[in-house]
Amino acid sequence: MTEQPEPVVRRGRPEDHDDVVALDIRAFEPHTSPGSSITARGNFFDRVPAEQHFMAWLDGQLVGYIRMGHPTPLPSNAHVMEIQGLAVDPATRGRGIGAMLVRAALDDAERRGMHKVSLRVMGSNPTAQRLYRRMGFEVQGHLREEFLIDGEYVDDLMMARFVRTRTGPG
Numbered sequence: 117m118t119e120q121p122e123p124v125v126r127r128g129r130p131e132d133h134d135d136v137v138a139l140d141i142r143a144f145e146p147h148t149s150p151g152s153s154i155t156a157r158g159n160f161f162d163r164v165p166a167e168q169h170f171m172a173w174l175d176g177q178l179v180g181y182i183r184m185g186h187p188t189p190l191p192s193n194a195h196v197m198e199i200q201g202l203a204v205d206p207a208t209r210g211r212g213i214g215a216m217l218v219r220a221a222l223d224d225a226e227r228r229g230m231h232k233v234s235l236r237v238m239g240s241n242p243t244a245q246r247l248y249r250r251m252g253f254e255v256q257g258h259l260r261e262e263f264l265i266d267g268e269y270v271d272d273l274m275m276a277r278f279v280r281t282r283t284g285p286g
């Protein structure tokens with residue numbers, strides 16, 4: 117019996133650039149991303165450096181990434197990490213790679229002493245919402261009719277979870 121290769125998750129590197137651009141183009145559609153892909157705005161790592169990504173590799177191919185940042189540069193907001201992008205290759209979905217990437221991000225947030233991880237997800241993206249709920253995220257805000265996609269208004273959800281599932285210090 118031949119064994120299925122296992123995905124491997126590692127931190128992003130500048131040399132991943134062309135692979136991640138190609139993946140980003142394959143992965144997003146209007147109902148999962150409100151704008152043209154990050155790619156269209158220049159170098160993929162301009163705004164968020166390569167090291168703030170985790171990359172999933174399967175059999176020598178880049179099959180997923182997660183991008184982490186802070187919602188604002190304010191010191192008073194520095195305890196919050198934000199998932200600013202998550203994508204898995206359409207050909208390898210449903211194998212737990214998305215969950216692995218979110219887990220890698222949560223573990224990293226915990227190692228860095230973060231208190232909370234937040235994200236935004238479109239109301240028209242139930243697959244991603246289910247994944248985030250499964251990983252412990254809850255809706256903390258609902259932006260009604262935030263985007264206009266193909267002539268239809270689409271809501272945006274703000275989701276978050278605490279790094280350790282408690283709300284107070286100690």
Ligand SMILES: CC(C)(COP(=O)(O)OP(=O)(O)OC[C@H]1O[C@@H](n2cnc3c(N)ncnc32)[C@H](O)[C@@H]1OP(=O)(O)O)[C@@H](O)C(=O)NCCC(=O)NCCS
Pocket residue numbers: 143144148201202203204205208209210211212213214215216236237238241243244246247250
């Ligand atoms: C959301 C996304 C990252 C999930 O990646 P993934 O590797 O398929 O995630 P998982 O395998 O961990 O979970 C996917 C879910 O779809 C189910 N699924 C099963 N087969 C599937 C398939 N062939 N294709 C897609 N999903 C499938 C899984 O069982 C799982 O369901 P559950 O959440 O009810 O348990 C991926 O669908 C994607 O890249 N979507 C486009 C970009 C996007 O929406 N990004 C998030 C923006 S906020």
